[in-house]
Amino acid sequence: MSTEVTLIYGDGIGKEVVGATKKIIDATGVKIDWDVCEAGAEVFKRGIASGVPEETLESIKRTRLLLKGPLETPVGYGEKSANVTLRKLFETYANIRPVREFPGIDTPYKGRHIDIMIVRENVEDLYAGIEHMQTPGVAQTLKLITRKGCEKICTFAFEVALAEGRKTVHCATKANIMKFSEGMMKRAFEDVAKKYPSIEAKHIIVDNCAHQMVRTPEEFDVIVTTNMNGDILSDLGSGLVGGLGFAPGANLGTGIAMFEAVHGSAPLFAGKNVINPIAVLLSGVMMLRHIGEFEAAYTIEQAVLATLEDGVYTQDVRKNEGAVSTTEFTDAIIERFGRTSSAWPKRDYKKIKMPELSNERAYVKTTSRKTVGLDVFLETTQEVNTLGADLEKIASDLSLHLKMIDSRGVKIYPSIGGLLPDMVDQCRARFLMNDDGEMDLFLTLKLLQNIGEKYSWMHTERLTVFDGENGFTKAQGED
Ligand code: NAP
Numbered sequence: 001m002s003t004e005v006t007l008i009y010g011d012g013i014g015k016e017v018v019g020a021t022k023k024i025i026d027a028t029g030v031k032i033d034w035d036v037c038e039a040g041a042e043v044f045k046r047g048i049a050s051g052v053p054e055e056t057l058e059s060i061k062r063t064r065l066l067l068k069g070p071l072e073t074p075v076g077y078g079e080k081s082a083n084v085t086l087r088k089l090f091e092t093y094a095n096i097r098p099v100r101e102f103p104g105i106d107t108p109y110k111g112r113h114i115d116i117m118i119v120r121e122n123v124e125d126l127y128a129g130i131e132h133m134q135t136p137g138v139a140q141t142l143k144l145i146t147r148k149g150c151e152k153i154c155t156f157a158f159e160v161a162l163a164e165g166r167k168t169v170h171c172a173t174k175a176n177i178m179k180f181s182e183g184m185m186k187r188a189f190e191d192v193a194k195k196y197p198s199i200e201a202k203h204i205i206v207d208n209c210a211h212q213m214v215r216t217p218e219e220f221d222v223i224v225t226t227n228m229n230g231d232i233l234s235d236l237g238s239g240l241v242g243g244l245g246f247a248p249g250a251n252l253g254t255g256i257a258m259f260e261a262v263h264g265s266a267p268l269f270a271g272k273n274v275i276n277p278i279a280v281l282l283s284g285v286m287m288l289r290h291i292g293e294f295e296a297a298y299t300i301e302q303a304v305l306a307t308l309e310d311g312v313y314t315q316d317v318r319k320n321e322g323a324v325s326t327t328e329f330t331d332a333i334i335e336r337f338g339r340t341s342s343a344w345p346k347r348d349y350k351k352i353k354m355p356e357l358s359n360e361r362a363y364v365k366t367t368s369r370k371t372v373g374l375d376v377f378l379e380t381t382q383e384v385n386t387l388g389a390d391l392e393k394i395a396s397d398l399s400l401h402l403k404m405i406d407s408r409g410v411k412i413y414p415s416i417g418g419l420l421p422d423m424v425d426q427c428r429a430r431f432l433m434n435d436d437g438e439m440d441l442f443l444t445l446k447l448l449q450n451i452g453e454k455y456s457w458m459h460t461e462r463l464t465v466f467d468g469e470n471g472f473t474k475a476q477g478e479d
Contacts, residue, residue: 002031003291006059006066011040012265013275014069020277020330021067021284027334028296030288035059039082040071051082052089060090066258067287069280070265083260087122092251092258093149094156095122095230098282099217099237102246103343104308105317109240114217117164118237119157120230121185122251124149127227134458135379138426145181145226148363150188155355156252157224158196163352168200168221169193172209172229179473185226210236238262245276245316248283250290254354257290259283273325276314278304281333289349298346303333305341366466371439373403373432373463374447375472379456381425387455388413391429394450398443403430404478411477430475432463439463 009018025032037056044051051073060066071082086092099116101109130142157169171189173182186203193201204212206229213220213233217240225233238247244263251258261279269275281304288297307313312332315323324332357363380387388405395402405413406428410421431447433439439462451457464471 002033003065004033004035004063005287006056006063007034007036008039008056008066008068008071009036010069010265011042011072012070012267012270014040014071014265016271016273016275016326017261017277017280018067018069020326021281023330024281024300024333025284025288025296027337028288028293028299030293030296035063039068039086041074041077043082044074044077049078050080050085051078052085057089060086060256060258064256065287065291067280067284068258068260070261070263072265072267086258087251090253090256090258091123092253092256093121093123093152094252095120095234095249096160096252096286097234097237097247097249097262098286099234099241099247100344101241102278102308103305103341104311104313105242105246107240107242109217112218114240116213116217116220116237117160117166117222118230118234119153119160119222119224120234121149121153121225121227122230123227125181125227127231132459134377135424135426138424140459143178143181145184146363147184147188148357150185151192152355152357154185154189154192154224155195155357156352157222158192158199158201159353159355161199161222162196163350165348166199166221168202169196170202170204170209170220170223172204172206172223172225172233174206174229175203176205182226189224206233209233213237213240234262243316244279245314246278246282248279248281248286250283250286252290252352252354257287259287259290273327274315274323275326276316277326277330290351292351294349297349299337300333301344302340303336303338305343306336306339307332309341309343310336368467370465371462372465373400373430373439374444375461375463376429376431376448376451376457377459378427378429378451379425379458380427381423382455384413384415384420384423387427390454391431391451394447394454395431397450398447399434400431400439400443400447401434403432404475405429406475406478409476411475416477428475430463430478 009015037059039052039056043053073081097118101114124145126141126143128144132140134140161169173186175183175186213236247262249262261283263279285297285300314329392402404411407421407423412420
């Protein structure tokens with residue numbers, strides 16, 4: 001039985017590194033039926049705005065498996081990346097990047113046996129790209145994090161640990177500052193961890209995680225984290241073990257798996273037959289394990305290590321010191337099939353069990369909810385006390401009260417000890433109901449109408465209490 005895999009060579013060095021990977025995988029004798037498809041620069045130039053043609057999407061829908069090279073968005077042909085299109089269309093919510101020391105590669109960490117798996121949430125967070133200019137000089141990006149997304153990625157991280165026989169999962173968040181969004185990840189992690197008692201679960205603040213990864217990277221095993229944290233930590237990880245030529249990766253979702261290196265199309269090296277194919281090749285090794293071809297994966301992995309141990313390498317490792325070409329390096333790996341290395345002890349890999357979560361859209365249920373007020377974001381340069389007096393009057397006319405005004409999260413009215421931060425032309429006014437009542441639509445619209453007669457508002461947020469818990473945070477200095 002052969003497995004059908006969609007193959008995209010991609011742009012720049014893609015043809016060379018994906019070509020090398022295909023040749024090495026085929027040489028193991030594993031039966032793969034490659035469906036070669038297009039995406040990237042040439043497709044954009046044909047006027048397909050996504051950079052991914054229908055035939056390619058159809059192929060991936062059928063195979064549910066993709067091995068790909070890097071894709072470019074040529075200047076002047078749309079602003080969206082074909083990579084992001086693929087990840088979003090197929091909801092590959094988990095990005096995994098192994099960070100492991102290679103023999104023969106000189107780094108400041110040589111001999112420390114770094115062996116980390118970074119699990120990055122891949123579809124939520126600031127990367128949803130929901131951005132607005134609140135004023136010409138004040139930009140806003142929405143950081144959307146869901147309980148379901150957090151449970152999925154945390155469960156996935158523990159399943160990765162089980163599949164690879166790992167012992168510890170760290171969850172890196174900024175929950176101390178972003179108590180709702182990053183805090184949701186922390187809380188989901190702590191809840192999910194209870195289902196995996198054999199694995200040690202530790203929360204770590206993400207900045208400390210970066211610090212510890214540089215000081216003692218050998219202490220980490222699996223790290224699970226939100227999208228932007230993961231983007232940064234995983235590049236930090238690549239830097240620890242030899243750079244982009246050694247950084248494989250995979251994007252996984254429910255019933256879908258896409259394998260690709262971290263690096264891009266390195267246009268300066270395209271067509272020169274000098275580039276290091278290891279990152280894409282080890283992404284291919286991850287693919288082989290995903291489809292259950294553990295022996296072939298082991299053969300390739302060990303042959304790569306043996307090749308490096310024999311001092312055979314491409315020019316990125318030690319410039320101008322006997323480096324071989326990409327094709328020579330590819331053949332050198334195939335020649336070493338059957339060799340083993342003590343650098344990476346054999347692991348009892350299993351297939352990663354993908355999480356199965358409820359499909360319910362209202363994933364978290366509440367028994368009660370109440371809208372108790374409204375945050376209104378204003379564009380104004382009005383003097384603060386005048387603004388405060390105006391908004392207090394507007395509120396009292398409607399049986400509301402102005403709780404406070406803040407500037408970028410710091411209360412400015414009433415001010416804290418007469419101090420004001422560096423002011424801009426944007427602020428937020430918080431209005432609350434006077435009594436125990438609910439703020440209805442009529443009152444909301446009336447408030448906005450009355451504010452709008454004197455001030456320009458551009459954004460609002462309802463202040464809701466869910467099951468007795470405030471669904472909004474306080475400003476710095478708000479009581
Ligand atoms: P890049 O292609 O990753 O290349 C940056 C540098 O990294 C190269 O000049 C080279 O550096 C080194 N490098 C990359 N791959 C290597 C390999 N296999 N072996 C050895 N060294 C390697 O990043 P970029 O120049 O920023 O991006 C180029 C294009 O790729 C852009 O259009 C970008 O959008 C796209 N891109 C695509 C993906 C993707 O498809 N997933 C990811 C990233 C970027 P030295 O000069 O130090 O040797």
